[in-house]
Amino acid sequence: MKNLPKTILCIGECMVEMAPREDGAYTRGFAGDTFNSAWYLARTLPDEFTVDYFTGAGTDTVSDEMLTFMEKAGVGTASVRRIEERTVGLYMIALKNGERSFSYWRGQSAAKLLAEDPGALGKALAGRGLVLFSGITMAVVNEEHRRTLLDLLAEARAAGTVIAFDPNMRARLWPSREVMAETIMEAAGVSDIVLPSFDEDGAVFGDESPEATIARYRAAGVKTVIVKNGAGTIHAEDEAEGPVTFKPTPSENVVDTTAAGDSFNAGLIAALMTGTPLVEALAKGSALSARVIGARGALVAV
Numbered sequence: 001m002k003n004l005p006k007t008i009l010c011i012g013e014c015m016v017e018m019a020p021r022e023d024g025a026y027t028r029g030f031a032g033d034t035f036n037s038a039w040y041l042a043r044t045l046p047d048e049f050t051v052d053y054f055t056g057a058g059t060d061t062v063s064d065e066m067l068t069f070m071e072k073a074g075v076g077t078a079s080v081r082r083i084e085e086r087t088v089g090l091y092m093i094a095l096k097n098g099e100r101s102f103s104y105w106r107g108q109s110a111a112k113l114l115a116e117d118p119g120a121l122g123k124a125l126a127g128r129g130l131v132l133f134s135g136i137t138m139a140v141v142n143e144e145h146r147r148t149l150l151d152l153l154a155e156a157r158a159a160g161t162v163i164a165f166d167p168n169m170r171a172r173l174w175p176s177r178e179v180m181a182e183t184i185m186e187a188a189g190v191s192d193i194v195l196p197s198f199d200e201d202g203a204v205f206g207d208e209s210p211e212a213t214i215a216r217y218r219a220a221g222v223k224t225v226i227v228k229n230g231a232g233t234i235h236a237e238d239e240a241e242g243p244v245t246f247k248p249t250p251s252e253n254v255v256d257t258t259a260a261g262d263s264f265n266a267g268l269i270a271a272l273m274t275g276t277p278l279v280e281a282l283a284k285g286s287a288l289s290a291r292v293i294g295a296r297g298a299l300v301a302v
Helices: 033-044 061-072 118-125 135-140 143-158 177-188 199-206 209-217 260-273 280-293
Strands: 009-011 016-020 026-031 048-055 091-095 099-105 130-134 163-168 226-229 234-238 242-246
Touching: 009 033, 009 118, 026 033, 026 061, 033 048, 033 130, 033 135, 033 163, 033 260, 033 280, 048 118, 118 143, 130 135, 130 143, 130 260, 135 143, 135 177, 143 163, 143 177, 163 199, 163 260, 177 199, 199 209, 209 234, 234 280, 242 280, 260 280
Parallel strands: 009 048, 009 130, 016 091, 130 163
Antiparallel strands: 016 026, 091 099, 226 234, 234 242
């Protein structure tokens, strides 16, 4: 992946984040799975790389503040669709023993219309070295827009862009478990790299082991599959390098697991984009994730 264009696009939904503080109050920020990865990519990649974000945003003050936040973080916003009478979704984190749960308010989220304009989306995709999207990206848009997104991603892949996909399954966002599973596999079918979590995939698809998860995605035509497994051994397989495993060092200070997988994705992709072998890229992704879960909130100074 070293010789790809040095430009990355992440696609999805960025929301207002209300993260709990130790005193019981909340801190307002902006976050969302693929945006979290974009934020960490902008801090991890060498300066010659650019990282952009594609989503929908309103024309209200909070949308303006979100885009300003992105730009100050080094994430480009030139492709973001501005949609009147829409705004930014919101979520609130609750923590218990370092594990998080979420409450969401996204009824008027402009990100639901991110794939409404095929021309704008196609322009944003053109010439990218790598594009990252997720199961949440697929879930927040309607069925027609999902097809638009998948078709344009397939075209970008055919033109030489590497497509990376994190299934990141959130059942509450889908009309049914069956629709979710079917769409996840359709998205994998247009992707070069898939980054599932075994706890999710095992439950949804009945995979008995990370190796079974790898086999299922490889059978769908995915070149590289990396199965995250919490604090357990990461299992991966690449069509060139073959099977690889990596055992992360256990984290001694787990404060908040928000963005653990998103930051892992960023560390891994940054390493792969600079020509790092897969096993070393797994180590870099794990190291970044370990630093992130040692602090509160999705976006942590690293």
